[in-house]
Amino acid sequence: MNSAARHGHARGPAGLMGGIYLPRTADALAGAMTTYGIPLLVLATTNSAALTGFAFALEWIPRLAAFGWAGALVDRRGAAVVFQLASLARASALAAGAVLLHLYPNGPVASVTVVVLAATTGVLTEFSYIAAETAGAAAGRRAGRRAHRVQAVLLGIDQTATLAGPALAGLLLLAGPPPMLALITGLSLLAALLALRTPPSPLTSARAPKGQSGAGLLTGWRTIRSLPALGWLVTGLTLSNLATGLLQAAGPVIVVQHFGQSTTAVGLVWSAAAGATLLSVTICRFALDRVGLWPVGAACAILASLACLAAAQAPDYLSYLVLVAVLMAAEGGMTVVLRTLRSRLIPPEMFGSTLSATILILLLPFPVAGVLTALTPPDALGHVITVCAALQALGLFCAFARLRTDPALRT
Template sequence: MTELVVSIPQDSGGVAGQKRLTPARAYVVRSADGLATAVLQAAVPLMVLQGTGSVAWSGVAFVLEWIPRVVSLGSVGPLIDRVGARAVMVWASAGRVVMVALVLLALLAGGGGLELVLLGAVAGIVAAMGFVSAETIGAEVARRSDAPHRVQAVLTNIDQGALLVGPLLAGLLLLVGQTPLLVTVCAISAAGVAVTLRIPRPATVRGDSPSPVAAMGLGARVMWRIPALRWVILAVAALNALMAVVQAVTPALVTRAFDESTAAAGILWSVSAAVAMPAVAFAGRAVGRIGLWLVGATAAGIACLAGLAVAVAPSFVLYAIAIAVLAAAEGGAIVFLRTVRTALIPAEVFGAAMSVMALAALLPYPVAGALLVLVSETHLFALVGVVSAVCGVLVALCFAALRGHRLDAPVAAAQAELPPRLIRPDATTRPCPTRASDICAEAS
């Protein structure tokens, strides 16, 4: 039997004991980037809806916030493979500080809606840089760990924590004014820069790496050689499509169908994230008992059923409960998907492969915004129901195909796609489990 090997680069760079890639530093970097992104992501559409009172303009803002993020993914991953996730994360966090400061100065000078639209668009690009960088740093920590599923559970909980605190913080700060909100985002991003600088630089900088287009092609070929990974990508895209549509329609449904305030929409997502965090932690522990695949399949199925419950909710309270269940179940499914993804993708092209995966996973978000513009306000509940049903069928097919998949030979086939210059000369290897369901069992 061919044995799966995962490349694990050695610690490098900096003074001994000062610059090391520790789990704590990776978690802090991800927290700072996720929180800053969540605050802006929640604040910009709310400010547009408050200013215009138009559901269509809210959808336009949603589209403009996500299109730059999706488009920029094509170059972020190859850039990370070329210069390292540390450098790209520093650029993203520092760029967010500069961007928000410039918008703040423009608003103080009497600017208005145009500055907010530009803020959302540029924030999307910075979010893409931070997202792929944080995923790459987190994947490196998971590879070094004897319990990668637990690392992924912590990272997923950090994301849920950002979703919890971000909308709530945005709503509270907007009650005071736009200036405190923007200053807070600057401070969070600056803290992220400071911690990221404590992570060592890569041992080598691959200046001869392929161009972004060639690197994306390489990442796509690597993933195509891994059958299980193709099903993972489709499952991620399906779950994200469901969540994207629910996120897009929620401001309109909360304020129009249920006659609640815009602040209630932000609080709803914060409460949902609060419910999701213990659910994700439970999923991380449950995989060692009943198997990774079973936890992921159960969580994904519950997420699709919760989407159907959202579509038929007769009151705001039941709507909020359904969304909380959806967020919790999606988090549990993501623990499975991220753990399998980290085990399957060769480390040498993780950035480029992550860009391809993120591109497929995030495309549903601008599409959801476009649907919000095109679909009548009276048919939003029906839209959620149709999307939930379609996603349920796709997720069932994906997890049926993933059941019992072997994880050793596909990776060997994918590694055969790597040009010799991309193989890390300083890498060591360790054996990994051969089945997705065994990843956690071996560690426990």
């Protein structure tokens, strides 16, 4: 272990708080407001369900293209440097967008601005996320047998941000786009400032080849294939993400146009979901200490499948909100299992590349969900969600049935 790693370990909770948790908090809140606020901004600016779905897809497609570069860059330059630069670049893009929307609140310029913001912030958010995850994984490795507790705290930070982010974005949007974008800009700058305290990652490889994002993803793909437990879990969660991604992409259309609620109500759905997920993560943290990874993951998979099937047929806004909250709470439990498993299994020297490949696979359904939302008439969205929920249930059943006797989930 190098000196930076020893120093971070010696600092204990103080090192985790100042170097890992606080930067992650600011970045997660900025990312949540961006992810959920930009589609709301598009709908408020254009009043078009099809363009909202298109913008959602455009928000995710560049993210996927950036993963190879992000993982390779983190392995080569270190998590702290990449995190700080990505946060600064996102702040600059959002500040420029706020100025343009203040000068041109409607019309073609406003439409182009929000669509470009979706693509740009999506890419930069993924760079900062990969960097933050790599730093968190290093902290988890130093925690040893208590790695799942570090991952639970990190996921709790993400869900707390998701709890506040959508509601805050929807509330600020009532005052206009510039105030919302200004706050996200400030949070991005704060994340960059706090990143100065993040220790150099012991996972950094100075020998990583320059400019070979494809090679980095190929290395990550080979690593996933060599770890059957990780591969099966990623497969099941990828199919699950198609259903949850469709609910997220179609959320503004369902809540505003189908249930007749406001844009603030859309944020409330995901804030309630984040609150339920935060509670779920806390419960799973103690359950994992007692029963292990597989029982917790399998129980969450069953709950997620049932909730998603029911959400597709929700008769009113309140039941829809509750079912989405239950679904995302179950997803949160499975995410703790995934994060703990990958921090145990992935070799440190290729963690950034493998993490990029893993997240790339998990996020592929999101642009697909945006395209489905754009192409599906609003009245038919419930039927499409039902089909995706059935695929989710099948994928999770196969994954956890295969993992039932795997020693990686029994340790």
